[in-house]
Amino acid sequence: MLNLVIASDTLSPGQSIKNGERLVSSGQSFELGFFTPENSQYRYLGIWYKFSPEKVVWVANRNNPLSDLNCVLTFNDERNLVVLNRSKSIIWSSNSSRVLRNPVAQLLDSGNLVVSDNMSSHSGEWSWQSFDYPTDTLLAGMRMGWNLKSGFEWRLTSWKSTDDPSCGEYTIGINVNGLPQIEMLRRGSTKTLRTGPFNGFGFPGDPSTKSTLFKPWFVYNETYVYLEFESSRYDIFTILTLNQSGLAQRLLRKRESSTWEVMTSSPHDPCDHYGRCGANAFCKRNEEPKCQCLQGFVPKSPEEWQLFNSTSGCIRKAQLNCSQKQGFLKLSMLTLPDLIDFWINKNMSLEECKVECLENCSCTAYANSDARGGGSGCLMWFSDLIDIREFEQDVQNIFIKLSASELGLQSQKEDIDLPLYDFSTIAVATGHFSQTNMIGAGGFGSVYKGNLSMGQEIAVKRLSKGSRQGLEEFMNEVLLIAKLQHRNLVGLLGCCIEGEERMLIYEYMPNKSLDYFIFVWKSRFNIVLGIARGLLYLHQDSKLQVIHRDLKTSNILLDADLNPKISDFGLARIFGGNEREARTRRISDVFSLGVVLLEIVSGKRNRGFRHPDHQHNILGHAGPWSFYMNLYATPFIASQVERCIHVGLLCVQKLPGDRPTMSSVVFMLANEEAILPQPKQPSFFMERVPSSTEASLIREDLYTRNIVTITMPEGR
Template structure:
């Protein structure tokens, strides 16, 4: 029986004999890729190889657009860098893709459970690095793929979200710095509790941004420019919930959706003529910051003072509010009269509150939703969960209403019904539903 040491020595002798051919998009068992060698996708769009980010001398395996080597879109060993240029990417004895250092220690592995008898690694034209059996080279049957393990970047065709059948979550994690691709302080992920919505989370201070819930047509905070440049796809099934996009503008040769090391979401495109990266979108509206106006406040970016209390509410701390410190939020001017009769104030074209304390029924009508809210004295607002076909489904909120933004554009946002005592509703009769 061979000892592990003898096996490794023989293994690397084989690798040194069967190197990587120039400009290939695949390599197979018995081949290897050394520092200075690379895989290139068949259409010359993407390259996989060794790189050092920024001013760092550490070495990593990554994927980048070939037109822009500095634009790295995926990193394999982001938590365990090589300290020299003697790394080797090869197949392990069970078919895993493995990165070895100079002392033959495993630095990174694809680490999948299925054993491959005749494995092949291929860099696809989409920028997806896939592993599969050699006989399935022309199929979409992958044993492992880099698209299932994003770094800080989403490419066209890549899914962000959940495969609930196997418990796989795909999310973006920022780099720690421009020189360090190890996982940083920010995560951009799909929250599927209740209605799906994307959230930008700071590991130190919680939510920084959210898209608003999926309303059956769109995420309300996704801007028109992204709809103009891309075909946005959201799949909301029982077994899988994910977001992806495809570029639709032929003049762009490349595009990326990325979460940078400072926690800023950005969408870039590159022109075929200049290959220069252009920032097409990044949230810069102060109302996009999470809970800018505090509890029971509403944010309107078109106003000089962007924060106001919802009607029927007053600043919890008038002194702080007057100093433009809105974090304390607002409180009811008059408590609701439950179990006596209350009514509802209609607020249109808004990003509905975050789903913190809520109840959801996706088959109710709006009238049934209203009646359900009135049954519970803790219910503070209600809305349809889906805007298709005039609206359907029911969301109830309990407690404070957090992170409401009003939109100026038509076809954005939803209608929220806020519970108020009858005495308050008399002041806003043209916007109210009396009960």
């Protein structure tokens, strides 16, 4: 005869639980027994909260109910836990593959019913546990996910109705195809909700994993992929349930409370419904209409969109064609699309991913697969982009492939009379913009050395993404330098405009810029003369009248023969018409040349120089010419040095009207017989000079433009 056990937390062979009897966990949190749902005539074995019997968290025989009260839970001869009906037929069994000598079933205070040998407290020694077979509720410590080695899955399945715990229409679990995603399915195949993919931090768009009342854990390795949580407070119970209507709800209840409160519910709003806006569109949570096509796409059915039915999605304005130029549109503050037709490589960088997507005609978008540490890995899509929503955090960007015309690049390219390079070509040439190939950096980007496939060495100036000022200067430089050619101007070989990428491809200057060599190079006169001739070409001899406006030693490059090349035309301007105004503005370049000239002769930087006896900079030594002669200790031709000093001081005179034109500068430098006027006060004092019409013209535009000067605006 079987012994009856009431109000205990364990069950051993020879003991049983009958209708009306229960196991109670040691902490009085959970009970196990037989129950009948409201408006039902069937009996089920289940587990519920002791203080909330209506909240059933686990059902053993959910798809095989008992039709009478003659039911019993016990161990059979095979040491399996079983539910028997009136005729002693097995209605449900734990069906453990491990055979135990002295099995004991115990209801833990976590709500887990476990079977072990001699009440082992170690989970690894349990032959069976109810946590491995969740129904519609995820308790603290339960898993939702996969054992990848065994192929075993933990998944929630809704009740069929409030009075029928059999498997309902909805399931929620983790899809491990590619990157983990939380998915809710209806009838086993129709997606109704999706969060993810997992980006290294979590599942973007999942509200059920954010709270101070519990700590979510996500395990992702070669053996396991699962989500679980633990409670942060012993007096508060939290659970995740999936109801028969397809709502995944995070519920909360204090031990002394009489009701359960809903913390979160998913789907929470229309944007949470899977594919709410169809293909190639995104859903806006706080705006109407909810749906908007991605840039470069239009509604597939405009009539339906006008009726606020956007499930048909969007199609491209211009179809992608591998024979035409393409680029990428960067989108942020959005969830990534569903992983349907995709490819993943966790070892690639974002730049390598971009090149791979450009070279693959079927690729429609790409992103990092892992958002941690600034991003890593490559994720590419090859078809329509489904289920994109606004997201409040900007942790992961996606780059949508579009034709050049849809990116607004075609009009720019048509205005540029230069060869256009593919991004992939430049990426390969620079070793995917590796740090070892970086040869310079500035406010608007970095400069890389590269080698084209034919062996030509190039220098690539890559504009920083998102720089509005840099973009304007990029276009200015491209349009100007493409129309200018001179042996003392840097040669522009071409440019690259794809997506957000803006790059200038120059001839490579192996000797870097003048500010690097100014203190060690002894053959300086030819550099001075070359710079002057380059400026004269810009001001007078080119088909355009160009004012450089940013002349300094760092913007003068040296080729293999140490010939100077003026570069960086981002601030340059074309002037014509008003000759007086144009001359006034050209004088600013003359001043800059004077500073560069004096720096070359003295071997000292204007901005960094300080004399031990006073605070004058290089320009403050206009009077004692011996100062420059003493600094210049290397062999030289005295007349050339004196002439350079003299011309340099003429260029930096305080009043702009006293400064020579570039044609005069070149003439004075190149002709030893030229008679040079006596230079006046240089522009280095901080005193105020009476304003003139000419000085006023300069004040408006040049005070903050030329970084080599330290004067007040009236002094220029």
